[in-house]
Amino acid sequence: MKAIRVKQLRQGNPTIQLEDVKNPMISGPQEVIVKVLAVGLDGTDKEILQEKYGVPPEGEDDLTTGHESLGVVTEAGAESGFQLGDLVTAIVRRPCRNQSCVNCRNGHSDFCQTGEFVERGIKGAHGFLSEFYKEEGRYLVQVPKELLKHGVLVEPQSIVEKVWDQVLRVQQRLIWEPRTALILGSGPLGLLAAMTCRLLGLEAYVWSKSPQDSLQAQLVKDSGGVFKEAGADSSSAATMTAYAEGLGKPIDLILECTGYSPLAFEAMSVLAPNGVLALLGVTPADRKLEISSDMLNQSMVLENKCVIGSVNASRKDFETAIYRLQQMEKQFPGWLDRLVTNRMTLEDVPKLDFNNIPIKAVVDIVPVEQWNDLVKQMNEVVYSFSV
Numbered sequence: 001m002k003a004i005r006v007k008q009l010r011q012g013n014p015t016i017q018l019e020d021v022k023n024p025m026i027s028g029p030q031e032v033i034v035k036v037l038a039v040g041l042d043g044t045d046k047e048i049l050q051e052k053y054g055v056p057p058e059g060e061d062d063l064t065t066g067h068e069s070l071g072v073v074t075e076a077g078a079e080s081g082f083q084l085g086d087l088v089t090a091i092v093r094r095p096c097r098n099q100s101c102v103n104c105r106n107g108h109s110d111f112c113q114t115g116e117f118v119e120r121g122i123k124g125a126h127g128f129l130s131e132f133y134k135e136e137g138r139y140l141v142q143v144p145k146e147l148l149k150h151g152v153l154v155e156p157q158s159i160v161e162k163v164w165d166q167v168l169r170v171q172q173r174l175i176w177e178p179r180t181a182l183i184l185g186s187g188p189l190g191l192l193a194a195m196t197c198r199l200l201g202l203e204a205y206v207w208s209k210s211p212q213d214s215l216q217a218q219l220v221k222d223s224g225g226v227f228k229e230a231g232a233d234s235s236s237a238a239t240m241t242a243y244a245e246g247l248g249k250p251i252d253l254i255l256e257c258t259g260y261s262p263l264a265f266e267a268m269s270v271l272a273p274n275g276v277l278a279l280l281g282v283t284p285a286d287r288k289l290e291i292s293s294d295m296l297n298q299s300m301v302l303e304n305k306c307v308i309g310s311v312n313a314s315r316k317d318f319e320t321a322i323y324r325l326q327q328m329e330k331q332f333p334g335w336l337d338r339l340v341t342n343r344m345t346l347e348d349v350p351k352l353d354f355n356n357i358p359i360k361a362v363v364d365i366v367p368v369e370q371w372n373d374l375v376k377q378m379n380e381v382v383y384s385f386s387v
Helices: 043-051 145-173 188-199 215-222 237-246 261-270 293-302 315-331 335-339 346-351 368-386
Strands: 002-007 015-020 031-041 068-076 087-090 118-120 132-136 140-142 180-184 203-208 226-229 253-256 276-279 306-309 340-344 360-364
Touching: 002 346, 015 346, 031 087, 031 145, 031 368, 068 132, 068 145, 068 368, 087 145, 140 315, 145 188, 145 276, 145 306, 145 315, 145 335, 145 368, 180 188, 180 261, 188 203, 188 215, 188 253, 188 315, 188 335, 203 215, 203 237, 215 226, 215 335, 237 261, 253 261, 261 276, 261 293, 315 335, 335 340, 346 360
Parallel strands: 180 203, 180 253, 203 226, 253 276, 276 306, 340 360
Antiparallel strands: 002 015, 031 068, 031 132, 031 360, 068 087, 087 140
């Protein structure tokens, strides 16, 4: 089968290649073989493919990339819990082996304490940017057939669901009735976060360096949110502060989705009393800045503010993401279609220029027009066996 590999990662001069690798084979009753339909690309993939910082499996030099997957089960072990024709996505992170990590031992590897976890397509395990992959049933999440068209977005939406769940848990400390959310950034994660806030009944304000007449801005407006272009001085966090203060209302929740660290510190100062700042983005940089540390410290303490970081997601978050995507399509039909701006093939990936992707890129391993027929064929095979 064909797969996208970042080659020679341990040798210091990696390259990206489409190459033939061995087809996976089931070796246990809990395993399944998944035929990949599509894989979404995000900022992490950009950094892996451009900066080549991914970590290959132990004892290997190459890494198959891709962690946002949608596929169909073509072979299922007797104890996997799946059958042929099931539409699935895969949880990305695998627990560490350290017995002292209580979170990994209890199904919460997204809160791993040791940092020794494995993430498919990112760290220590091959990803899904290939024609097939093998996985244990416990790491797969079934996607309903009616979400076939948008199932590749379950993983990124799970990140939003995870942070919302954590915000609600944190805010059990008080009576909290949030009304206003500020989303920093209008990439795929920022847009999904804005739409989620709208579905949750919050006023959503998106601050972004994208132009006011961009597709990003239109998507925010079409969801009922408010879009603000950062302008020429988008690198200045002070412009975001001026915008937030100019709204004339408390900012109960801030979702930082850019990874630009100066914004994270500036956001602390504009957060309303009792509010939450959730940090969802990181960038591989080494920035330094001066901050008003005493003022921030006083603000955080005296106004009961909270800052949380969030990454990865659990099975529950994937399941909630499926529900939320169904909500989006029902209440805002066609919105998710517009989020995906670029569709490509495996052959396109080695020469991919991320600067030419307005919002979201998806690699179609199987042409979209064949998806329905493929799933139908697999289900017919199951039916023929059952009768």
